Amino acid sequence: MAAKKAYESFSKSLIEDVHKWGCMKQTGVSLRYMMEFGSDPSDRNLLLSGQFLHKELPIRIARRAIELGTLPYGLSEKPAVLKVRDWYIDSFRDMRNFPEIKDINDEKEFTQMIKAIKVRHNNVVPTMALGVQQLKKGMDPKIDYEDLGEIHQFLDRFYMSRIGIRMLIGQHVELHKPNPPPHVVGYIHTKMSPVEVARNASEIARGICLREYGSAPEIVIYGDPSFTFPYVPTHLQLMVFELVKNSLRAVQERFMDSDKVAPPVRIIVAEGIEDVTIKISDEGGGIPRKGLPKIFTYLYSTAKYPLEEYPDLGMDDRVTMAGYGYGIPISRLYAQYFGGDLQVISMEGYGTDAYLHLSRLGDSKEPLP
Numbered sequence: 001m002a003a004k005k006a007y008e009s010f011s012k013s014l015i016e017d018v019h020k021w022g023c024m025k026q027t028g029v030s031l032r033y034m035m036e037f038g039s040d041p042s043d044r045n046l047l048l049s050g051q052f053l054h055k056e057l058p059i060r061i062a063r064r065a066i067e068l069g070t071l072p073y074g075l076s077e078k079p080a081v082l083k084v085r086d087w088y089i090d091s092f093r094d095m096r097n098f099p100e101i102k103d104i105n106d107e108k109e110f111t112q113m114i115k116a117i118k119v120r121h122n123n124v125v126p127t128m129a130l131g132v133q134q135l136k137k138g139m140d141p142k143i144d145y146e147d148l149g150e151i152h153q154f155l156d157r158f159y160m161s162r163i164g165i166r167m168l169i170g171q172h173v174e175l176h177k178p179n180p181p182p183h184v185v186g187y188i189h190t191k192m193s194p195v196e197v198a199r200n201a202s203e204i205a206r207g208i209c210l211r212e213y214g215s216a217p218e219i220v221i222y223g224d225p226s227f228t229f230p231y232v233p234t235h236l237q238l239m240v241f242e243l244v245k246n247s248l249r250a251v252q253e254r255f256m257d258s259d260k261v262a263p264p265v266r267i268i269v270a271e272g273i274e275d276v277t278i279k280i281s282d283e284g285g286g287i288p289r290k291g292l293p294k295i296f297t298y299l300y301s302t303a304k305y306p307l308e309e310y311p312d313l314g315m316d317d318r319v320t321m322a323g324y325g326y327g328i329p330i331s332r333l334y335a336q337y338f339g340g341d342l343q344v345i346s347m348e349g350y351g352t353d354a355y356l357h358l359s360r361l362g363d364s365k366e367p368l369p
Contacts, residue, residue, distance in 0.1 A: 078135055159333050
C-alpha cells in the first residue's frame, strides 16, 4: 500500500512522462570524449553540454525511477526505497520543467539546477542500504542471500547508473570554474599519478586504522611516481581507499595479539599498454574460497547501519561506505565505469590480492544499464 500512496502524490501525467522517457535510448560518453570536449570550456561548448544533459539526464533518471517501483520481494515498498524513488521523480520533474536551453544565461540557470539535483541525491547509497536492511529484517533468517540475485543485479545497475549521472553533472559543473589548475579538465586529471593518488588514499585509510585500533600495519608502495595517465582522481582514491582499508583491517586483526610484527600491506602500480593495474596485497589471513563471491554482494555486510540510529545524518559516499560493506562491489563498478575491472584473489591462511585494472586508453563508453 505504501508504494501506491507515495505514487499518488505525483500527478498521473508526470508518471506517464516518466514511463515515456524511461523507454528512450541513453547515450554513453567516453572518458576521452569528456576530456577533449572539456579542454575548451567556451560558452559554445558549455551550451552544447547543457543541451545534451537537458535531454540525457531525464532519460537516465526516469529509468531508475521506474525500476525503483518494480523491485522484487517487496523492496519497492520499504520506506527508505520510497524516499529514494521520490528523489528521482522530483529530479525528473525539475529537469522536465526546465525550458529549452537557448543561450548561455539559460545554461547557467540549468547548471545551478543540476547542481541542486546532485546534492539532493547525496545520501542515495546509505538510504538504499537502509532499504535493503529493512527488507532483510522482515525476511526469513534462513534465506541464503546468494539467492537474491535479482536484487544484486538491480543494485549493480542502479549504482552504476548513479556513478554515470553524478559524473556527467559533476563534470559539467566543474567546467564552469575559472582558472582550473594545470592538467585539470572538470573531474578529470590529464596527468594523474596513480602512485601519488594511491599514497594519499592509503594514508587516509591508515589514519582510520590507527584511530580504531591504536596501531596500523605499514604500507609500502612500488611504482614510478612520475608515471601519469588521464583518469578521475576521486574515483581512484575511493577504490584504493576501500581496498587498503580492508587489507589493513585484516592484517591488524590477524596480528593484534601476536608477538610478530604485522607485515606491511603492499601496493604495486604497473603500467601496461592497455591497462594500468594496481595490486594491493596483504597477509591478513585471506578469505575462504566459498566466501569470496560474498564480498561482491550488497546483502552480506555485518556492518552497523548508522542511518538507522541517526536518520538525519548527512554524509558523503566515502565515509558511509566504510560502514556498509558496500566498498568492494561499488569499487568494482567505479573501475568498470571507464572500462576497467576489480578482481580479488585469496589464499586462505595467508592473505588476499586485489587487482584493480584501469583502462589506460579512455575510449570505452560508459556502461548504460
